[in-house]
Amino acid sequence: MKIRRQKTVRRILSHYRNRHGLVPPYRILLDGTFCQAALRNKIQMAEQLPKYLGSEVTLSTTRCVLHEMETLGKEVWGARLIAQRMQCTACNHHHHHHVHGEGDDDAGDDDAGGGGVGGGGAGGGCVPPMRCLLSLLQNGNPLGYFIATQDPELTFRSRLLDPAPLLYIVRNTVVLEKPRSVTTASTASTASTTSTTASTTTASASPPAAPNAGQATAEMAGPATARGKRRRGGANPLSCLKKKVKQAVAVVKQEAVVKQAVEAVEAVEAVEAVEAVEAPGTGGGRRRRGRRGRRRGRGESPGGG
Numbered sequence: 001m002k003i004r005r006q007k008t009v010r011r012i013l014s015h016y017r018n019r020h021g022l023v024p025p026y027r028i029l030l031d032g033t034f035c036q037a038a039l040r041n042k043i044q045m046a047e048q049l050p051k052y053l054g055s056e057v058t059l060s061t062t063r064c065v066l067h068e069m070e071t072l073g074k075e076v077w078g079a080r081l082i083a084q085r086m087q088c089t090a091c092n093h094h095h096h097h098h099v100h101g102e103g104d105d106d107a108g109d110d111d112a113g114g115g116g117v118g119g120g121g122a123g124g125g126c127v128p129p130m131r132c133l134l135s136l137l138q139n140g141n142p143l144g145y146f147i148a149t150q151d152p153e154l155t156f157r158s159r160l161l162d163p164a165p166l167l168y169i170v171r172n173t174v175v176l177e178k179p180r181s182v183t184t185a186s187t188a189s190t191a192s193t194t195s196t197t198a199s200t201t202t203a204s205a206s207p208p209a210a211p212n213a214g215q216a217t218a219e220m221a222g223p224a225t226a227r228g229k230r231r232r233g234g235a236n237p238l239s240c241l242k243k244k245v246k247q248a249v250a251v252v253k254q255e256a257v258v259k260q261a262v263e264a265v266e267a268v269e270a271v272e273a274v275e276a277v278e279a280p281g282t283g284g285g286r287r288r289r290g291r292r293g294r295r296r297g298r299g300e301s302p303g304g305g
Helices: 003-020 032-040 045-053 063-084 104-114 121-125 129-135 152-159 181-205 213-221 244-298
Strands: 026-030 057-062 087-089 145-148 166-170 173-176
Touching: 003 045, 003 173, 026 045, 032 063, 032 166, 045 057, 045 173, 057 063, 057 129, 063 129, 129 152, 152 166
Parallel strands: 026 057, 026 145, 057 087, 145 166
Antiparallel strands: 166 173
């Protein structure tokens, strides 16, 4: 699961935990549509739901849901097997309370005793699954149930209850819906009531103000600015400055050019100094040898005798 999805789920669960006291292990009520969708999309609910919610969960259904799936027959046979493995939550809509795990024979006996499909008492007192699940959420959802369904009508009605976390499947993925408008509105009303009470207490504790104090304060403050969208300011003055990096690069380049010029001048001076040293020695030797030759031609001894 992506990090963004994990953060979203944690934020939603934190809202329900802080505002409505829903704590792990979470109790999830499933209907036949959710079981069928999980089977179709190959979702292992016992493994993926705890991993998605980050805590232990208790998967449960009701006898009314199981009875509806039994009446549908082979179309939802696989989903019915999945639902029968879950915990069966007791509801007041079935006269013969079915103990989970008794098998299909007991279920068939219950159906026969209750009149079957369309028989007396609608299958022993069973009601439509939507009505059964909604009845467990009445009076503020005291047991803290999550509703897992793909039924649009049940989804719409559960959104009107407070609080009733909703789970459904979208593109092979289980999704926890964000808090609905009813929950958000109740939270906002509670916060506004708290703030109003605090302001009233503060006003009663403060001393009475002078008659013209408000007018004087308004005149000193000047014209009030209406709260609204912030106006877009001008360019950031710091962004208009020259980049220090470019200046540093230019200085380095300039220093490199100066250094190269100095090295070139020093090289030329060194060459000229070498040439100047070599030139006087060569000329002196030639003149000295010329004098000796002239002396020999004259018959003079080199020693002067």
